Amino acid sequence: MIRVVIPHHLRTLANVGKEITLEVNDPITQRAVLDALEERYPVLRGAIRDRNTHQRRALIRFFACGQDLSHESPDAPLPAAVATGEEPFLIIGAMAGG
Amino acid sequence: MSEVRVLVGTRKGAFILTSDEARKRWDVSGPHFAGWEIYHVKGSSVDPNRIYASQSTDWFGQLIQRSDDGGKTWAPVGNEFAYDGVTGTHQWYDGTQHPWEFKRVWVLEPSPIDANVVYAGVEDAAIFRSDDGGQSWRELPALRQAKGNLWQPGAGGMCLHTILLDPTNTERLFVAISAAGAFRSDDGGKSWRPATNGLKSNWELPDPEAEIGHCVHSIALHPSRPNVLFMQKHWDVMRSDDAGDNWREISGNLPSDFGFPIAVHAHEPETIYVVPIKSDSEHYPPEGKLRVYRSRTGGNEWEALTNGLPQENCYVNILRSAMAVDSLDSCGVYFGTTGGQVYVSPDSGDTWTAIVHDLPAVLSVEVQTLP
Numbered sequence: 001m002i003r004v005v006i007p008h009h010l011r012t013l014a015n016v017g018k019e020i021t022l023e024v025n026d027p028i029t030q031r032a033v034l035d036a037l038e039e040r041y042p043v044l045r046g047a048i049r050d051r052n053t054h055q056r057r058a059l060i061r062f063f064a065c066g067q068d069l070s071h072e073s074p075d076a077p078l079p080a081a082v083a084t085g086e087e088p089f090l091i092i093g094a095m096a097g098g
Numbered sequence: 099m100s101e102v103r104v105l106v107g108t109r110k111g112a113f114i115l116t117s118d119e120a121r122k123r124w125d126v127s128g129p130h131f132a133g134w135e136i137y138h139v140k141g142s143s144v145d146p147n148r149i150y151a152s153q154s155t156d157w158f159g160q161l162i163q164r165s166d167d168g169g170k171t172w173a174p175v176g177n178e179f180a181y182d183g184v185t186g187t188h189q190w191y192d193g194t195q196h197p198w199e200f201k202r203v204w205v206l207e208p209s210p211i212d213a214n215v216v217y218a219g220v221e222d223a224a225i226f227r228s229d230d231g232g233q234s235w236r237e238l239p240a241l242r243q244a245k246g247n248l249w250q251p252g253a254g255g256m257c258l259h260t261i262l263l264d265p266t267n268t269e270r271l272f273v274a275i276s277a278a279g280a281f282r283s284d285d286g287g288k289s290w291r292p293a294t295n296g297l298k299s300n301w302e303l304p305d306p307e308a309e310i311g312h313c314v315h316s317i318a319l320h321p322s323r324p325n326v327l328f329m330q331k332h333w334d335v336m337r338s339d340d341a342g343d344n345w346r347e348i349s350g351n352l353p354s355d356f357g358f359p360i361a362v363h364a365h366e367p368e369t370i371y372v373v374p375i376k377s378d379s380e381h382y383p384p385e386g387k388l389r390v391y392r393s394r395t396g397g398n399e400w401e402a403l404t405n406g407l408p409q410e411n412c413y414v415n416i417l418r419s420a421m422a423v424d425s426l427d428s429c430g431v432y433f434g435t436t437g438g439q440v441y442v443s444p445d446s447g448d449t450w451t452a453i454v455h456d457l458p459a460v461l462s463v464e465v466q467t468l469p
Contacts, residue, residue: 009133009158043174047158059157093157
């Protein structure tokens with residue numbers, strides 16, 4: 001199971017707690033995790049990445065295992081600790097004031 | 099006894115203010131969608147329990163929320179606003195062409211005859227229509243063919259912020275776009291043409307015949323007389339008596355003819371309201387005095403309405419969608435400020451009180467008059 005943490009506003013929107021667990025087929029990548037997340041919670045389509053191009057929204061960041069993965073390829077494998085469920089995949093609203 | 103429900107969109111959520119027809123004691127609910135920018139909330143006149151809200155942030159994008167119980171509960175509906183066909187380009191700040199990019203929904207306008215039909219005005223400027231209560235949206239793309247390549251964003255973005263539906267003619271629509279102008283369709287949105295003849299924007303548009311580029315801030319009409327339009331432009335308050343074919347200035351004795359909203363009295367089609375703002379570079383009331391101006395003559399002759407409004411040290415702004423009227427026998431007038439106040443006048447503007455003082459900056463105010 002993959003553990004995913006989403007920001008406050010998206011928890012409210014999807015009516016979920018801080019952490020979500022998802023079944024994700026191998027290979028475990030950003031794209032696979034986000035596909036599974038949006039499949040389970042369609043209301044999140046468009047809120048994390050563009051619903052058509054799948055480009056990450058400008059003020060969204062991805063972290064795991066102490067690393068900023070925001071600029072990694074969406075098809076790059078996520079760290080092994082995320083794939084085993086030991087560490088969560090973090091979806092964060094960027095610090096951008098306001 | 100009748101009731102009024104005031105729908106307030108703010109920078110950090112939506113609020114619903116309700117009162118009986120005396121409009122003295124108010125119940126405040128909210129924030130709904132706390133922390134999100136709510137550009138507009140508007141109810142259907144066909145089914146007043148049907149309310150639509152535009153919810154967005156720069157972080158998480160656009161959502162449309164719908165309530166079917168008068169704002170007690172909400173559920174997200176469709177938020178896919180895909181431009182029709184080849185997206186095309188418009189003019190950018192540096193004069194180059196720039197592709198259309200969807201940013202947010204500025205305005206939602208429910209149909210006066212079908213609660214499931216609602217229009218959305220968006221940034222970058224376009225108009226969308228839903229026929230299923232907001233679940234799905236399709237663009238009316240002909241609007242962008244009305245010289246859309248010449249449109250360019252203003253300071254607030256290239257937003258379509260005003261949609262007026264002629265209640266006597268379902269085929270006729272008016273829209274206004276910042277820094278682009280006003281447009282009219284007579285065939286339900288299949289074709290559009292600029293409705294800007296008579297507008298003057300001398301500094302920005304040296305060509306006196308320019309159809310595109312006028313910075314229209316808002317337009318209002320009275321439902322009994324939909325051919326008469328009132329406009330608050332960047333500078334100038336304007337009037338058209340022929341459905342936007344021709345405009346003439348009615349600024350008259352206003353202390354400043356710069357401003358954002360304009361509204362028409364519910365029962366007196368020649369009584370109109372504006373809130374003068376000092377200038378395009380100083381977005382607050384002249385002399386620090388918050389004054390609504392009322393004309394009972396359809397323009398040119400204006401009186402200041404000050405009773406109950408701050409007359410010193412007031413430096414708020416009143417944004418384009420932040421003024422509305424109710425339709426009780428004694429017409430109520432409402433407006434919200436960037437300082438978080440929402441004011442009500444239950445007597446057509448003669449006296450004012452603040453319903454709330456400390457909301458987030460108010461982006462929009464709409465009113466429902468309930469039986």
